[in-house]
Amino acid sequence: MKRKEVNSSRMPVYRDAGFELYNADLTTSAFKKESEHHREPDNYIYSRYRNPTVVSAEEEIMKLEGCDWALLTQSGMSAIDTALSIFQKGKETKPWLFFTEIYGGTISYIESVLKTRRGIDIRYFTPDDGKYNLKEFEKVISALKPELVYIESISNPMLIVADVTEIARISKKHRSKVILDNTFATPWLFKPLEKGVDIVIHSATKYFSGHGNLTAGVICGNDKKLMHSAIEYRKFVGHMLSPDDAYRLQTQILSFELRFSRQCENAAKLAEYLSNVSLISRVWFPGLKNHSTHETAKHLFAGKGYGAMITFDFDGKDKTEKKSRRDNFIQLVSEKIKLIPTLGDPHTILMPVEAVWGVKYPEPGMIRLSVGFEAYDELYGTISKALALI
Ligand code: PLP
Numbered sequence: 446m447k448r449k450e451v452n453s454s455r456m457p458v459y460r461d462a463g464f465e466l467y468n469a470d471l472t473t474s475a476f477k478k479e480s481e482h483h484r485e486p487d488n489y490i491y492s493r494y495r496n497p498t499v500v501s502a503e504e505e506i507m508k509l510e511g512c513d514w515a516l517l518t519q520s521g522m523s524a525i526d527t528a529l530s531i532f533q534k535g536k537e538t539k540p541w542l543f544f545t546e547i548y549g550g551t552i553s554y555i556e557s558v559l560k561t562r563r564g565i566d567i568r569y570f571t572p573d574d575g576k577y578n579l580k581e582f583e584k585v586i587s588a589l590k591p592e593l594v595y596i597e598s599i600s601n602p603m604l605i606v607a608d609v610t611e612i613a614r615i616s617k618k619h620r621s622k623v624i625l626d627n628t629f630a631t632p633w634l635f636k637p638l639e640k641g642v643d644i645v646i647h648s649a650t651k652y653f654s655g656h657g658n659l660t661a662g663v664i665c666g667n668d669k670k671l672m673h674s675a676i677e678y679r680k681f682v683g684h685m686l687s688p689d690d691a692y693r694l695q696t697q698i699l700s701f702e703l704r705f706s707r708q709c710e711n712a713a714k715l716a717e718y719l720s721n722v723s724l725i726s727r728v729w730f731p732g733l734k735n736h737s738t739h740e741t742a743k744h745l746f747a748g749k750g751y752g753a754m755i756t757f758d759f760d761g762k763d764k765t766e767k768k769s770r771r772d773n774f775i776q777l778v779s780e781k782i783k784l785i786p787t788l789g790d791p792h793t794i795l796m797p798v799e800a801v802w803g804v805k806y807p808e809p810g811m812i813r814l815s816v817g818f819e820a821y822d823e824l825y826g827t828i829s830k831a832l833a834l835i
Pocket of ligand 1: 520521522523548550597601626628629647648649650660661662787
């Protein structure tokens, strides 16, 4: 065995831009294997193509997702761009069907990049009464025959849970590929590739990294052809994650299950408590029996949990009172619960829904919580004290 220079037990940060290839034969062989996914030392060429620290973090995600390949990118958005762009075939591109309850940034990307700049035929499928009508979906897909269907497992901010198993079954029947953004549910709640999904995306900025200190994205799958296309696309457009971010991600992801399971537990207790507070008119959390997709969530997540996001709305005699209660709450909890526009942080953070979504969700009393993994008593104490003062 070749002695290591240092007896480190973990993959270090390799900041090399290019790797030494020694001779022309090794160079030819490395370039031939450019679109493979492996970690043999002789086949690293250039860090925009593949980097050992990045591959090591990808292997941690493959274990979590139980998949054959995972590719890291600089952000969730670049993962989304990669997953979708590999299905673009110039003038031959068939329509792409997007479920409407997806991240606002993804909608902006669809409208501004896919539709306006690339001229792709984009269609949308809208929920009905807080859930997706799958009979209607089957009618749409059989008439449209889209190249792909794009969904999120838990939507934002209404936390609608999609019946992923059924959507994948129907899509497969009509030969459409399914791309799923599983950022909110994570593989801890369910593994989408086992349900027939073709590509899973995560904003690894959120629960995988879990500390709000980096941005990253990942796409995962089992189909080798899709992997080759995605490796090529990531290389051509330069979406590769940096080795420094990959190093932090590979370390932080080791505690992912501990963190996320605790976050789900905290969220379930907090949602139950908030749903009994008279100042609050409504709580959206898929674990509550009155949520429009509670049954789907129970089935899909097999009782493991319901995610760690909660949305609630302050009651009030009019919009002014609701808004003032919301603003008071934000002020009163601000020492412990910060207004930070992200999710999946260690501590509970919040966002005023109307200020972010505008006309889509104009209710002035609405707040979205990303529940953290702090001790539940501390979280409950902060929130119940603030509510008592309003
Ligand atoms: N997908 C979902 C569900 C998100 O919430 C976000 C960002 O908030 C993204 C994708 C984009 O990820 P990123 O900000 O890492 O680019």
